[in-house]
Amino acid sequence: MTAPPPHDHTGLPADMTLTDDAVAREAAQLDSIWRDGRGFWGWLTTVDHKSIGKRYIITAFLMFIAGGIEAAMMRTQLARPENTLLGPDRYNQIFTTHGTTMMFLFAVPIMTAMGLYFVPLMIGARNVAFPRLNAFGYWTYFVGVVFLYVSLFANTGPDAGWFSYVPLAGPQYSPGHRVDVWAQLVTYTEIAALCAAVNIIVTTFKMRAPGMSLNRIPLFVWAQLVVSFMIVFAMPAVATGSTLMLAADRAVNTQWFNPAEGGDALLWQHIFWFFGHPEVYIIFLPALGFVTPIVETFSRRPVFGYTALVMANITTAFFAFGLWVHHMFATPVPELGQSLFTAASMLIAIPTGVQIFCWIATLWLGRPELRTAMLFVLGFIFTFVNGGITGVMLASVAFDKQAHDTFFVVAHLHYVLLGGGVMPLFGAFYFWFPKIVGRMLDETIGKIHFWLFLIGVNLTFFPMHILGLEGMPRRVYTYLAATGWGPLNLVATAGAYIIALSVIAFLYNVLKSWRGGAPAGPNPWNSSGLEWAIPSPPPSYTFLHVPVVHSRHPLWEPAVDMPVVTGLRTDRREVLLTTAFDARPDSRHHAPGPSIWPLYLALCMGVMWIGSIFSPYFVLIATGLSAIGLVGWALQSTSTPGTERVATGDAVVELA
Amino acid sequence: MHSLFDPSSPQARAVAGLWWWMLAVGGTVWLIVIVAMLWAAITRRQRRLSSDLVRLDDTAHVRTERVVTIASGITVAILIAFLAYDFTVGHALAQHPLRALTIDVTGHQWWWQVLYEDPDPSRQLVTANEIHVPVGVPIQFKLRAADVIHSFWAPSLNGKKDLIPGYTTTLWFQADTAGRYRGQCAEFCGLQHAKMAFYIVAEPKPKFAAWLAAASQAPASPSDPHLVYGQRVFLSAGCATCHTIAGTQARATVGPDLTHLGSRETLAAGTLANTRENLLRWIVDPGLWKPGVHMPAVPLSPPQQEALADYLESMK
Numbered sequence: 001m002t003a004p005p006p007h008d009h010t011g012l013p014a015d016m017t018l019t020d021d022a023v024a025r026e027a028a029q030l031d032s033i034w035r036d037g038r039g040f041w042g043w044l045t046t047v048d049h050k051s052i053g054k055r056y057i058i059t060a061f062l063m064f065i066a067g068g069i070e071a072a073m074m075r076t077q078l079a080r081p082e083n084t085l086l087g088p089d090r091y092n093q094i095f096t097t098h099g100t101t102m103m104f105l106f107a108v109p110i111m112t113a114m115g116l117y118f119v120p121l122m123i124g125a126r127n128v129a130f131p132r133l134n135a136f137g138y139w140t141y142f143v144g145v146v147f148l149y150v151s152l153f154a155n156t157g158p159d160a161g162w163f164s165y166v167p168l169a170g171p172q173y174s175p176g177h178r179v180d181v182w183a184q185l186v187t188y189t190e191i192a193a194l195c196a197a198v199n200i201i202v203t204t205f206k207m208r209a210p211g212m213s214l215n216r217i218p219l220f221v222w223a224q225l226v227v228s229f230m231i232v233f234a235m236p237a238v239a240t241g242s243t244l245m246l247a248a249d250r251a252v253n254t255q256w257f258n259p260a261e262g263g264d265a266l267l268w269q270h271i272f273w274f275f276g277h278p279e280v281y282i283i284f285l286p287a288l289g290f291v292t293p294i295v296e297t298f299s300r301r302p303v304f305g306y307t308a309l310v311m312a313n314i315t316t317a318f319f320a321f322g323l324w325v326h327h328m329f330a331t332p333v334p335e336l337g338q339s340l341f342t343a344a345s346m347l348i349a350i351p352t353g354v355q356i357f358c359w360i361a362t363l364w365l366g367r368p369e370l371r372t373a374m375l376f377v378l379g380f381i382f383t384f385v386n387g388g389i390t391g392v393m394l395a396s397v398a399f400d401k402q403a404h405d406t407f408f409v410v411a412h413l414h415y416v417l418l419g420g421g422v423m424p425l426f427g428a429f430y431f432w433f434p435k436i437v438g439r440m441l442d443e444t445i446g447k448i449h450f451w452l453f454l455i456g457v458n459l460t461f462f463p464m465h466i467l468g469l470e471g472m473p474r475r476v477y478t479y480l481a482a483t484g485w486g487p488l489n490l491v492a493t494a495g496a497y498i499i500a501l502s503v504i505a506f507l508y509n510v511l512k513s514w515r516g517g518a519p520a521g522p523n524p525w526n527s528s529g530l531e532w533a534i535p536s537p538p539p540s541y542t543f544l545h546v547p548v549v550h551s552r553h554p555l556w557e558p559a560v561d562m563p564v565v566t567g568l569r570t571d572r573r574e575v576l577l578t579t580a581f582d583a584r585p586d587s588r589h590h591a592p593g594p595s596i597w598p599l600y601l602a603l604c605m606g607v608m609w610i611g612s613i614f615s616p617y618f619v620l621i622a623t624g625l626s627a628i629g630l631v632g633w634a635l636q637s638t639s640t641p642g643t644e645r646v647a648t649g650d651a652v653v654e655l656a
Numbered sequence: 657m658h659s660l661f662d663p664s665s666p667q668a669r670a671v672a673g674l675w676w677w678m679l680a681v682g683g684t685v686w687l688i689v690i691v692a693m694l695w696a697a698i699t700r701r702q703r704r705l706s707s708d709l710v711r712l713d714d715t716a717h718v719r720t721e722r723v724v725t726i727a728s729g730i731t732v733a734i735l736i737a738f739l740a741y742d743f744t745v746g747h748a749l750a751q752h753p754l755r756a757l758t759i760d761v762t763g764h765q766w767w768w769q770v771l772y773e774d775p776d777p778s779r780q781l782v783t784a785n786e787i788h789v790p791v792g793v794p795i796q797f798k799l800r801a802a803d804v805i806h807s808f809w810a811p812s813l814n815g816k817k818d819l820i821p822g823y824t825t826t827l828w829f830q831a832d833t834a835g836r837y838r839g840q841c842a843e844f845c846g847l848q849h850a851k852m853a854f855y856i857v858a859e860p861k862p863k864f865a866a867w868l869a870a871a872s873q874a875p876a877s878p879s880d881p882h883l884v885y886g887q888r889v890f891l892s893a894g895c896a897t898c899h900t901i902a903g904t905q906a907r908a909t910v911g912p913d914l915t916h917l918g919s920r921e922t923l924a925a926g927t928l929a930n931t932r933e934n935l936l937r938w939i940v941d942p943g944l945w946k947p948g949v950h951m952p953a954v955p956l957s958p959p960q961q962e963a964l965a966d967y968l969e970s971m972k
Contacts, residue, residue, distance in 0.1 A: 087947050088847040161844050167821055168804040168846055173765075259822025265805065266820060300702075301710040304720060330807055330818045330842075332825045335750050342742060346735045353731040356689065357724045363696035365720055366710050370701060378697055385689050389682035392735070396742040398671050398749055399678065401815020402660050405807060405842040469675075471658035471811045473842040476850035480927060483658070483838075556709060 027544055029570045034126065035540035037594050045594035047131035050538060052138050053117025054436060059138075059145060060110035063101050064422075066149065068503060070098035075460070075496035078489050081481040091477035092159040093178070097152050099162030100182060103279065104189040105145055107421055111286035112196035112231075114428065115224035117436070119200055121531035122218050124209025124549065126542045126575050127591055129202035130195075132598050132633065137195025139602030144188030147610060151181040158182035161475060163276060164246065166257035166268045171250045180613040183247040187609060190235040190242075193282075197231035200224050207575060208583040209530065210565060211549035216583075218529055218552070219309055223289025226313045230278050230285075230320065238275035241268060252616060266331060273324035281320040283417060285313060287424035288355060291377050294424075294431050295359050297527040298374040299366025302553055305358035312351035319348040329400045338397050345395030352388055356381060371525075372446030376427030379454045380419055387415025390465065405475075408468025411461045418457050426453065426506065433510070434524050438536040439517030445509040452502030459495030463488040528553035546576055549583075597633040604629055658838035660811050664858070665829040667814040670745050677741065681734060749814075752828055753794035759787060760798045763806030763819040763841065765950060766848035767912050767925040772868070773798075781872050782900070784912030786920050788857045788871075790864035791831050799825045804846060810839030810856050818843055831858035838926070847948030853926030871916055874903030875971040886967025889960045898951070901971070911951060918969045924949075936965045 036046040046052065073094055077086040086094065120128055128134050151157055158178050160169040169179045204225045208217070217225070246268070248254040255261035257268050296303045303309065325333055325341040359381070368374060390412040394400050403409060426449070433441050468474075472485050479485050523532035532555055534543060545564035551557040565585070568574045573591040578584055604626040611618025663669040760771040772781040789795045799808050801819035808827060809816030817827040831837070841852035859867065878884050887904070890896060896906035902915040912925075920930050924945055928934045937944070939961055942951040956964065 088850065089948065092847065165805055165844070168844070173804050173846065265822055299710070300708065301712070304717075305724065308724075330816050331820060332818075332823050335746065339743060339746065342746075343739060346739055349735060350728065350731060354724070354728050357727050360689070360693050360696060361720045361724050363693065363700065365713075365716060366700065367702040368697050368700055369703070370697065374697075378693060381693050382690055385686050389686055392738060393675070393678045393682060396674065396678070396738070396746075398742060398745040398815065399674055401817070402668075402671055402675075402811060404816060405844075469660040469811070471660075471809075471838065471840065473809070473840055473849075475844040478850050 023544065026570055027539070027541075030541035030544065031539060033541070033571065033573055041596075042594065044599055045135075045596045047127070047135050047592060047594055047598070048540065049116050049120055049128045049131065049134060050436075050540075050542070052134050053113055056113030056116060056138050056141070057110060059142060060106050060113055063105040063145060064110070065503065065507075067098050067101035067106055068500065070094045070101065072496055072500055074098065075493040077477065078479075079493040080490065081479050081483070081486045083478060086477065088477045089159070092475075093152065093155075093157035095475060096158045096161055096182070097148065100148065100158060100185065102417075103162055103283075104186060105141075105148065107283040107417065108189065108193055108279065109141055110425065111227070111283055111421075112193060112200070112224075114290070114425075114432075115200050115228075115286060116196055118432065118531060119203055119221050119224055120207070121435075121534070121538060121542060122221050122529050123204065123207060123212055124530050124543055124546050125203060125207040126546075127573075128199045129207060130199050132592055132595050133195050134199050135595070136598035136602055137192045137199070139599045140188055140195070140605055141192035143602055143606040144185050144192070147188070147606070148181065148185050151178075156181055158185075163272050164242075164268075166246065166249070166265050167259075169246065170257055171253075172258075177613055180247065180250055183242045183250070184609040184613060186242040187239055187247075188605070190239040191605070193231050194235050197228035197235075200228040201232070204228075205580040206577045206586075208578050209547050209549050210576070210578055210583055210585050212578075212583045214581055215307075216549060216552045219292040219303065219306070219313075220289040220529075222310050222313055223285045226317045227282050227285045230282050230317050233321065234275045234278040234282065237271055241271035241275075245271070247612070251612065266328075269328050269331065270324070273327045274321070277324040277327065278317075278320045280413075280416065281316055284420045285316060287380075287421045287428075288313070290424040290428035290431070291359060291380065293527065293529060294373045294377050294427050295362050296553075297431070297525045298369045298371055299362050300369070301362065301366040302528070302556070303358065304361040304365060305354075306552065308354055309358055312355045315351045316348060319344055319351075323348065326395055326400065329397045330404050335397070342395050342397055346392055349388060349392050356385060371430070372441070372443055372450055373427040373430040375447065375450045376423050376430065379450060380423035380427065382454070383415055383419030383423060383457060387412055387419050391416065403468055405473055406468035407464040407472045407474055410474050411464035411468060414457070414461045414464075418461070423453070423457075426450075429506075429510075431525070432531075433513070434517075434520030435531055435536045435538070437514055437517070438520055439513050439515075440520050440524060441513045441517060442509050445505055445512075449502050449505040449509060452498055452505060456495050456498030456500075456502055459498060460492050461495070463491045463495075467492075523555065528556040530554050592636075595633070595636055597629050597636060601626060601629040601633065658811050658840070662812050664832050664835065664837065665813045666832070667749055667829045668812055670748055671815060674741060674745050678738065681738075685731075685734065752826065753796065753830075756794035756796035756828060757790065758796045758798060759789070760800070761787070761808055761819070763799070763801045763803075763808070763845070765803050765846050766841070766852040766946070768808075768852075768854045769802075769909075769912065779872065781868065782913045783871065783915070785853075785922065785925050786855045786857060788859060788864055788867050789831055790861045791834050791858050793861070794828055794830045796826060796828045799827060805843050806841045806845050806852070807843035808839065809842040810837050810854075812837045813839075813856060816842045831856070834858050834860055834863075836921075840926075848925075848946045851925060851927040851946050853922075855922065855926055871919075875901070875916060877903065878967060878970060880970075882963055883967045883970050886963035886965070886970075889956065889964045890967060893956060893960065893964075894952075894954050895964075914968060914971075916971050918972045930969075932965055932969055935968060936961055939964060 036042045036048055036051055077083050077091060156177050158181050160174055160179050164179060164182055167173055204221055245256040249256050255263045257263045257265055259265055292303050322344040323341060326345045329338055394403055394412060430441050430446055467485055467488050520536045522535050545566060548563045565576055568576060573593055575589050575591050576585060577587045577589050579586050604622050608619055608622030660672055663672040758773040760773060762769040768785050770783045770787050774780045799817055799819045801821045806819045807816045808819060813831060814827060814829040817825050835858055837856040839854045839856060841849060878887055891906060898908050898911035900907050900913045922928060923930050923934055923938055941953045942949045
């Protein structure tokens with residue numbers, strides 16, 4: 001195979017017959033149709049997946065920094081025994097906010113945000129399927145972010161742990177509004193995640209470029225698709241548990257979890273972990289989706305075992321729903337039942353192992369080039385495999401009863417989430433930052449960032465394995481000197497500061513490169529995906545002409561004359577819908593434009609959730625306010641024609 | 657001793673054996689994967705980004721396919737071995753003894769109530785935070801929670817078990833050697849989760865029998881006027897609204913039973929050495945050592961505090 005021919009910035013092959021002048025005219029017209037409105041109002045009303053994706057990524061990364069600051073405070077408190085820097089009350093709020101922030105406001109949102117930005121680019125679409133829903137999802141999430149941090153600074157930060165076990169989180173043992181904040185916040189983020197999930201599912205199934213049949217979908221998009229289905233099944237469980245049950249127990253005296261009134265404290269754990277375990281894979285699978293294109297690009301060959309990787313994604317998602325009881329091995333769940341969950345927990349190691357083997361095989365068969373993005377992938381395997389192996393250990397009921405709820409589990413989950421989630425995410429930032437911003441991140445600072453992060457993570461969390469087995473429970477605000485846990489805790493704290501340094505290096509790199517980085521051009525890495533066929537940053541309309549795809553690696557294996565779809569209207573927002581399996585042109589659809597109603601409705605939701613903490617009547621008030629918004633939204637939607645069918649054929653269709 | 661690395665019961669030893677085996681196998685797997693990765697990344701490394709793609713070589717591809725398949729097969733085999741070993745250990749731990757000393761433990765925010773069961777209710781012994789057990793005898797724990805979820809865990813003796821309101825859970829072990837084994841609440845239970853420890857004191861059978869006999873006796877009424885004064889302070893200043901001392905009118909069960917407090921080695925749920933000085937400081941302001949603790953600071957004059965501390969310490 002030889003190098004791909006150069007592409008121009010339009011995604012059109014070089015021998016297209018259109019003149020430059022006609023292209024420029026068409027581009028200008030498309031831009032006037034697709035770009036956001038002007039000024040602050042335009043910023044508020046945008047429904048462009050790129051604008052929303054970008055602000056989603058930035059907000060979620062700010063949450064990573066907030067959660068990181070909380071982590072640094074905890075590590076400082078635990079640096080030595082009987083430290084008095086933070087009292088138990090403050091410490092409990094901080095560790096709960098750390099967990100809640102990292103799981104609900106950073107990890108899941110940033111993974112779906114990457115999908116919302118890149119899935120349309122990778123499948124040749126101009127926007128997501130439901131642009132206004134997308135805007136609504138972001139604003140809902142944003143209200144949740146503001147809500148949690150205002151609460152924390154008002155000394156009302158949640159303090160019952162990120163999984164808020166009842167009865168500790170119930171009305172009797174957590175009076176006040178701290179746990180209310182948690183219960184309602186969870187609902188916000190679930191709604192936001194569901195909005196993203198249905199968007200990604202429908203976008204992937206209906207808006208792929210012609211020719212991108214299921215077996216040609218990039219693995220990044222496969223991961224996002226699979227995870228979106230997981231979100232659809234997992235999030236309603238916790239939304240029901242937190243809002244309809246926990247918040248109702250606290251606000252209107254239902255007794256779901258009160259054993260004295262016939263409720264059941266263990267019920268909460270089942271509901272929570274039925275969501276909580278898939279949640280881990282909801283964070284982890286998209287990260288695996290980042291890994292494949294990075295490995296391919298820097299190994300200079302297609303990934304080894306595409307089909308195996310897709311199957312591994314799907315089986316992981318399936319098994320992920322059958323593991324939740326391994327969080328409950330110390331509870332009175334019958335022993336025979338527990339053994340089923342042990343077997344399932346070990347089973348899930350198989351698809352994960354297969355994926356790791358496939359990437360290593362790709363390295364073997366390729367010519368790896370160790371750019372920063374690639375280093376983060378190697379760091380991911382180095383760290384994550386460790387977390388995966390301790391995960392298999394924790395599947396054992398006998399061993400788990402020792403390690404459960406100790407620092408061993410803290411070590412395991414951070415190896416998995418930092419190794420399996422954040423390392424690939426940083427790799428993805430180095431890889432796709434040029435696409436989003438149009439400029440390259442600095443490689444030298446990037447390597448400093450990588451090494452500090454790798455050393456910091458391992459220095460912080462490796463000693464915690466030993467601490468856990470030496471008897472240190474998690475969520476303790478202090479420990480006695482006589483326990484002998486001091487030295488290893490000090491090492492862990494030093495590691496945490498090194499992580500902080502690495503993140504500072506990254507931030508410096510981003511700020512410096514945003515303005516002064518080397519221009520990236522459309523395809524700085526000579527990569528293979530459709531997103532690299534368009535300029536960096538992408539124009540408002542993304543693709544001047546929707547490309548037609550003939551392989552899994554469109555830019556590496558271009559057809560002799562790479563055809564494009566023409567004939568979509570350029571005087572309104574029109575997108576091409578294709579069939580779900582084979583991606584044959586099916587119909588064209590008039591996509592909605594900017595709207596303020598998503599923001600308005602998100603604020604109404606905010607009034608409902610925040611208000612209902614104080615009085616159930618806010619539900620009624622907010623319902624009335626929402627009705628106005630829904631009517632406004634509906635009127636705006638029906639003022640535009642919907643979908644028209646087009647003639648379809650086996651080959652590329654010239655749309656009339 | 658509070659560590660998986662120092663097992664002192666057949667139960668903890670079985671789990672420790674499982675752990676070392678898993679560590680050896682898991683560590684080897686990790687090492688092989690990382691070496692394979694680094695070997696590929698380093699030996700096949702290319703220094704300059706090239707737009708040339710690597711040619712697909714059919715034989716190399718087939719060979720790699722074989723290696724990946726074998727590696728996946730080995731993964732499956734290791735997992736099956738894991739599962740078999742785990743089920744063996746789990747099965748052994750699940751066999752509860754037919755005859756055992758039964759001890760009821762109730763978790764409270766933030767201390768442990770301990771009750772030695774006896775067919776004759778009048779001979780049931782109640783104590784707190786320090787659990788004496790005989791060596792070489794199976795001990796069956798019945799675990800309950802009075803308020804929120806706690807978790808009972810002494811790592812050198814066995815894994816943990818949650819105490820959940822509305823449920824009675826069980827756990828058992830058999831201590832091999834005499835010693836003091838530290839344990840701690842493992843499920844987050846609120847402000848003082850960090851300072852909710854306990855001790856298992858394993859003793860040879862005769863010593864345990866002697867302890868049980870002594871502990872079942874109500875302490876003798878004090879005769880020293882200073883101690884009599886201390887007892888009066890205890891009964892009149894409000895202590896008796898929460899605590900019990902056998903042989904007196906103090907019969908409340910909100911807080912730990914303080915009969916024979918002087919014979920315990922720790923205070924404040926296993927977190928303070930039982931010295932007169934510590935006890936005095938605890939009585940003056942419990943929230944200083946355990947912020948958020950439910951025990952209030954009772955206003956007492958210094959002579960009252962001293963007499964009270966001396967009285968409590970006198971009950972050996």
